[in-house]
Amino acid sequence: MMKIYYKADYDNKEIEFEKPSDFVGSLLVDDPELQDEYEVFKVTINDEEVIDFEGKTILDLFKYYWERV
Template identity: 85%
Template sequence: MMMKIYYKADYDKKEIEFEKPGDFVGSLLVDDPELQDGYEVFKVTINGKEVTDFTGKTMLDLFNYYWERV
């Protein structure tokens, strides 16, 4: 399983990959996470397919979405 997050940080569009959603959740639980809560998320894919039932706008929204699922 491969999770890819497309987001905007400091006016730049970026993307990051995680092996699975649980790895993404864990990455935000560290003391100084690479991804900031307020980064704007504009697309999430799992194995190349867009996650269409995620309707949030920020990295924190995405964290909360997956927190309940992992």
């Protein structure tokens, strides 16, 4: 399970995906739920923090996983 903790509209939020490829696919639709500029402050996979992700936004996270899935 992948969890993304992010800030949107001044609120801290989180969203879950079954796996990183589901996250990548969710941004490839015409009207994605997550906006590129949302600030990401933590990502976990199976409750373990992804420590090598150094980006700041949803777009950065997309690029990080685009290369890996």
